[in-house]
Amino acid sequence: MEIQVVSSVCQFLDYAVRGVADITTFVITFLLPSSSIYIHRLSSMSNLEKSLFQLKFTAKSLQRQAKKATKDEAAEKNKLKQALAKGNTDGARIYAQNAIRKKNEGLNLLRLSSRIDAVASRVETAVTMRSVTNSMGSVVKGMDKAMESMNLERISLVMDKFESQFADLDVQTSYMESTMSDTTAMATPQDQVDSLMQQVADEAGLEIQHGLGEAKVPAKEPTLGEATKEEDSNLAERLRALRPAT
Numbered sequence: 001m002e003i004q005v006v007s008s009v010c011q012f013l014d015y016a017v018r019g020v021a022d023i024t025t026f027v028i029t030f031l032l033p034s035s036s037i038y039i040h041r042l043s044s045m046s047n048l049e050k051s052l053f054q055l056k057f058t059a060k061s062l063q064r065q066a067k068k069a070t071k072d073e074a075a076e077k078n079k080l081k082q083a084l085a086k087g088n089t090d091g092a093r094i095y096a097q098n099a100i101r102k103k104n105e106g107l108n109l110l111r112l113s114s115r116i117d118a119v120a121s122r123v124e125t126a127v128t129m130r131s132v133t134n135s136m137g138s139v140v141k142g143m144d145k146a147m148e149s150m151n152l153e154r155i156s157l158v159m160d161k162f163e164s165q166f167a168d169l170d171v172q173t174s175y176m177e178s179t180m181s182d183t184t185a186m187a188t189p190q191d192q193v194d195s196l197m198q199q200v201a202d203e204a205g206l207e208i209q210h211g212l213g214e215a216k217v218p219a220k221e222p223t224l225g226e227a228t229k230e231e232d233s234n235l236a237e238r239l240r241a242l243r244p245a246t
Helices: 002-018 023-031 036-043 047-085 089-140 145-150 152-180 190-204 206-210 224-242
Strands: none
Touching (some): 047 089, 047 190
């Protein structure tokens, strides 16, 4: 489900960057669920408002998927702890890989949701600015010749051009960011797997740690203070050995 949503959003942003005129057709075809409620609500919106609505809907959907991935990660950690308690190191390694993959999946979904939400905020600003611009246009229509010296037409054209360039820049930047983070299948490096297994073993107690002989869980390294004391002791012994006998 999340892959389809991400793919649709990337296609939507790609179409926006290319300057497709009929955004409404694309939104209805690729993004909208087959629900009369959505269709009825969107029928009363402008094209820009429809895009804003769908962006917000997609961001919330990705957030729900991220929460599900977090729950799956917790479930895999519980399975990992149970496998370690039973001495099933092979199964524990698999559960550790699953937990790390779910963690990375949830983080990627949250990143993409945040970026889509940022796009939605910019689109919402554009909707508000357009409404204000329309209101300003209706007001200036009744102004007399004293306002003609300000060249309102030129000012309006400059504002429209600025908004257009700003929107294009935001869409292109967001498209590149979302394209780079649309992958949900992440690799699980061995050091992360071993680190997670060690963490769960520490939380479960020393009894489980003693049963991980075949798992090759790294032993706890001495602290800096302990290492310093040991070095000082060795140095003192060497100094005593160098002193002449009395």
